[in-house]
Amino acid sequence: MSAENGNIVLSISGVNKTFGGLQALSDINLQIEEGKAHAIIGPNGAGKSTLLNTCIGRIRPDSGTINFLGHDLTGGNVKPHDINQLGISRVFQTPEIFPELSILHNVMTPAFARKEGTFSFNPLNALRDQKGIEHEAMDLLADLNMADVSRHHAGNLSRGNKRRLELAMCLIQHPRLLLLDEPTAGMARHDTNRTIELLKKIKASGMTKVIIEHDMHVVFSLADRISVLAQGAIIAEGHPDEIKGHPKVREAYLGSAEI
Ligand SMILES: Nc1ncnc2c1ncn2[C@@H]1O[C@H](COP(=O)(O)OP(=O)(O)OP(=O)(O)O)[C@@H](O)[C@H]1O
Numbered sequence: 001m002s003a004e005n006g007n008i009v010l011s012i013s014g015v016n017k018t019f020g021g022l023q024a025l026s027d028i029n030l031q032i033e034e035g036k037a038h039a040i041i042g043p044n045g046a047g048k049s050t051l052l053n054t055c056i057g058r059i060r061p062d063s064g065t066i067n068f069l070g071h072d073l074t075g076g077n078v079k080p081h082d083i084n085q086l087g088i089s090r091v092f093q094t095p096e097i098f099p100e101l102s103i104l105h106n107v108m109t110p111a112f113a114r115k116e117g118t119f120s121f122n123p124l125n126a127l128r129d130q131k132g133i134e135h136e137a138m139d140l141l142a143d144l145n146m147a148d149v150s151r152h153h154a155g156n157l158s159r160g161n162k163r164r165l166e167l168a169m170c171l172i173q174h175p176r177l178l179l180l181d182e183p184t185a186g187m188a189r190h191d192t193n194r195t196i197e198l199l200k201k202i203k204a205s206g207m208t209k210v211i212i213e214h215d216m217h218v219v220f221s222l223a224d225r226i227s228v229l230a231q232g233a234i235i236a237e238g239h240p241d242e243i244k245g246h247p248k249v250r251e252a253y254l255g256s257a258e259i
């Protein structure tokens with residue numbers, strides 16, 4: 001719960017999820033405050049991606065509730081596409097792009113989908129909007145240092161660059177809540193730094209973010225608040241400075257990552 005009592009955008013209450021005999025999520029309670037960057041960290045297999053997937057309707061929790069700005073997203077009540085239309089965008093751990101389209105068209109497509117509420121958009125409106133959307137897409141690609149390759153096929157990009165592309169595809173939708181699952185994984189350090197700068201810029205614009213990340217440089221550069229997940233349970237939550245020295249966090253990370 002937020003000590004500052006800001007607006008809560010996403011509220012996860014008592015969420016449990018088992019896969020066969022494995023308790024992947026165990027009584028998760030998490031409040032995401034408006035305009036904040038909330039990091040979720042934890043060792044491999046801790047349940048981080050599972051948690052994110054319950055928030056976008058991809059995984060149905062066994063129990064508990066997920067509420068986004070008054071909308072109940074729990075248990076398949078809302079379809080993933082509708083969740084996107086409510087204002088949630090996500091960058092997945094495995095990038096999901098349109099490999100046959102150009103990089104520029106990949107960035108533009110979600111903007112049309114958002115405007116029309118469906119991918120089968122009205123061609124007249126699309127024509128009118130196209131120039132503005134193209135402009136914005138090129139600006140985003142410039143921020144990501146990808147403007148000069150905007151006409152190239154997206155399918156040929158490296159994994160790290162696909163991730164940056166997917167981030168641009170999210171940002172053009174102007175989401176209320178951006179969910180990022182290891183957005184800098186597979187990126188060279190200079191691309192990671194550029195991505196951090198872009199994420200800082202969008203943070204200044206007030207966008208709320210949940211970011212799963214193993215790279216502690218990214219986490220401590222961006223996060224206002226950190227929750228630590230280990231074996232499906234939140235073992236610590238707080239300000240980055242509190243988390244850094246937390247004994248339980250050090251214990252959970254022993255042998256798997258530096259903190
Ligand atoms: N669809 C599934 N079916 C069965 N088990 C699953 C499924 N998805 C995840 N798991 C298991 O649930 C646990 C949590 O997985 P999850 O992918 O959420 O971890 P993570 O914290 O994202 O890990 P990483 O840091 O490696 O991405 C793991 O033990 C994983 O094997």
Ligand SMILES: [Mg+2]
Nearest residue numbers: 048049050093
């Ligand atoms: Mg994961």
